[in-house]
Amino acid sequence: xxxxxxxxxxxxxxxxxxxxxxxxxxxxxxxxxxxxxxxxxxxxxxxxxxxxxxxxxxxxxxxxxxxxxxxxxxxxxxxxxxxxxxxxxxxxxxxxxxxxxxxxxxxxxxxxxxxxxxxxxxxxxxxxxxxxxxxxxxxxxxxxxxxxxxxxxxxxxxxxxxxxxxxxxxxxxxxxxxxxxxxxxxxxxxxxxxxxxxxxxxxxxxxxxxxxxxxxxxxxxxxxxxxxxxxxxxxxxxxxxxxxxxxxxxxxxxxxxxxxxxxxxxxxxxxxxxxxxxxxxxxxxxxxxxxxxxxxxxxxxxxxxxxxxxxxxxxxxxxxxxxxxxxxxxxxxxxxxxxxxxxxxxxxxxxxxxxxxxxxxxxxxxxxxxxxxxx
Ligand code: NAD
Ligand code: DAU
Numbered sequence: 001x002x003x004x005x006x007x008x009x010x011x012x013x014x015x016x017x018x019x020x021x022x023x024x025x026x027x028x029x030x031x032x033x034x035x036x037x038x039x040x041x042x043x044x045x046x047x048x049x050x051x052x053x054x055x056x057x058x059x060x061x062x063x064x065x066x067x068x069x070x071x072x073x074x075x076x077x078x079x080x081x082x083x084x085x086x087x088x089x090x091x092x093x094x095x096x097x098x099x100x101x102x103x104x105x106x107x108x109x110x111x112x113x114x115x116x117x118x119x120x121x122x123x124x125x126x127x128x129x130x131x132x133x134x135x136x137x138x139x140x141x142x143x144x145x146x147x148x149x150x151x152x153x154x155x156x157x158x159x160x161x162x163x164x165x166x167x168x169x170x171x172x173x174x175x176x177x178x179x180x181x182x183x184x185x186x187x188x189x190x191x192x193x194x195x196x197x198x199x200x201x202x203x204x205x206x207x208x209x210x211x212x213x214x215x216x217x218x219x220x221x222x223x224x225x226x227x228x229x230x231x232x233x234x235x236x237x238x239x240x241x242x243x244x245x246x247x248x249x250x251x252x253x254x255x256x257x258x259x260x261x262x263x264x265x266x267x268x269x270x271x272x273x274x275x276x277x278x279x280x281x282x283x284x285x286x287x288x289x290x291x292x293x294x295x296x297x298x299x300x301x302x303x304x305x306x307x308x309x310x311x312x313x314x315x316x317x318x319x320x321x322x323x324x325x326x327x328x329x330x331x332x333x334x335x336x337x338x339x340x341x342x343x344x345x346x347x348x349x350x351x352x353x354x355x356x357x358x359x360x361x362x363x364x365x366x367x368x369x370x371x372x373x374x375x
Contacts, residue, residue: 003080003130003242005031007072009063009111010085012036014197015134015231017046019082022235024050031055033076035069036085037062045350046196063107069114074122080242081115081131083108086169089200090138090162094308097161104165105172108133112176120180131184132242133173137227137254138163139188142311145225149315152188152250159309174248183247187238190254190316193336194231195343199351202226202261203337206268207344208351210297213288216269220306222262225313229255230336233329240325254316255329262301267334269297271341282345 006023010016011034020032032050036042038060050056057076061068063085072078085107087093087100112131119129140150141157156171158164170186177184197204206216237253245251259267276282276291283292290299321327331339344351 002128004029005077005079006033007069007076007078007081008032008034009081009083010036010042012038012042012044012047012058013084013088014041014046014194014201015192015234016084017043017196018194018231019084019235019238020047020050020056022232023239024053024056026239029055031057031076033057033059033072033078035059035061035063035072039087041088041198043196043198043350043354045353063103064110066110066114069111070118073114073118079129081111082134082238082242083111083132084134086134086166087162089198090160091200091307093160093162093165097165100161100165104162105168108169108172112172112182116176116180116182120182127183129183130242130247131173131176131182132238133169133184133186134238135170135186135188136163136166137188137190137252137314137316138311139167139170140314143313143315145313147313147315149227149256149317150188150252151317152252152320159311163311170250174250177248185241185245185247186250187241187253187321188250188316189234189237189252190227190229190314192229192231192234193340195340195347196350197231197340198354202264203268203340204344204351206265207272207341208355210269210272210291210300211286211289213286213290214300215302216265216297216300217302217304218262218265219304220310222265222303223260223312224310225258225260225315226264227254227315228257228259228264228333228336229253229329230331230333230339233331236330237321237327240321240327244325246324251321251325252316252318253321253327254318255331255333256316256318257333258313258315259333264337265301266298267337268341269301271338272297275341275345285348
């Protein structure tokens with residue numbers, strides 16, 4: 001399938017931004033239009049490296065703006081929608097589920113309607129157009145320690161408002177394929193790590209707290225297990241599904257790299273102890289870190305109240321994408337973690353800015369007025 005004109009929703013978020021960089025580097029002649037509402041999790045600085053690139057355009061808009069999306073699909077002659085945009089943080093969904101239902105369910109619904117209208121009702125041919133929906137392993141619910149990993153045929157048992165909203169979106173995408181004939185694919189991925197992740201998620205939160213000498217809050221007993229994948233490997237998996245996956249199919253993307261949260265937090269602590277002891281410059285840059293005074297970073301670990309409804313374990317069987325599409329992750333978890341930590345150390349301006357209230361002003365100074373139109 002010659003998919004060379006992409007609409008990437010949520011491209012200013014963690015995985016979306018990594019995907020834009022990945023795609024433009026590997027497909028230099030392709031057109032990439034990013035549509036992003038720039039919520040707290042969206043960050044134009046993550047797209048700074050492609051600003052000015054003639055094949056790239058940023059549109060500041062909500063995926064729920066159906067008319068605008070239709071207009072982009074027509075004018076830009078989009079032949080692939082890669083749908084990342086979502087409210088993505090489980091803790092926020094527990095505190096306030098409404099935006100999760102609005103964006104993840106109704107936003108996906110609006111995108112599907114726009115794709116159906118422009119591609120199926122107005123278009124001469126629906127072939128060579130694809131809607132790819134980026135989803136999560138959380139739709140399958142929680143595993144016990146000895147359970148088999150989730151496969152594509154595992155039942156949906158979402159436990160958090162976030163997971164329930166993603167499950168609903170998956171079902172809508174499936175229905176649009178089945179009922180209207182929209183060429184649609186879905187990928188369900190495990191926990192990602194890598195550059196550009198907002199520091200509310202486990203790994204960047206722990207790392208930055210270490211640097212600033214803040215406590216490391218481990219929920220419950222810390223024995224909850226997550227299955228980790230380097231974000232670039234996720235992008236490769238999406239590329240394979242987009243280009244060669246079968247329409248109407250779902251593919252799990254994972255690396256079979258399970259770790260308990262406590263083990264992972266200890267791994268981050270050990271890595272930071274080693275980096276500080278090898279580099280005196282870090283001690284000067286981050287004097288509040290225990291490592292600056294020669295103490296172990298793990299001194300900061302605190303067990304705190306558990307997340308309500310906390311899923312015990314996620315683990316994905318990625319056999320289908322491996323056997324059908326030849327997917328193999330290129331990064332082991334240890335190297336992925338080291339790369340991620342180095343990225344955050346090398347991009348202190350990025351994470352300080354997203355934690356800073358002056359961020360909006362900074363973006364205005366950097367970019368000027370945002371493009372809110374589809375014209
Ligand atoms: P993120 O929170 O970092 O980014 C989400 C992006 O979507 C932000 O740029 C935000 O501004 C944008 N957005 C939110 N609401 C919008 C709206 N209504 N209209 C337009 N843009 C909007 O999320 P992420 O971690 O990059 O996740 C991306 C996708 O991948 C999500 O669909 C998520 O469910 C899925 N996923 C994430 C992981 C993970 O580990 N992070 C794993 C599996 C699947
Ligand atoms: O599994 C894929 C999912 O992974 C994605 O769909 C979500 O968008 C993404 O946020 C992530 O969800 P998690 O809830 O697994 O990620 P989070 O980083 O919030 O938490 C990872 C684990 O660490 C989880 O068991 C909760 C725990 N945790 C998290 C935080 C933020 C802590 O113990 N302390 C913390 O401070």
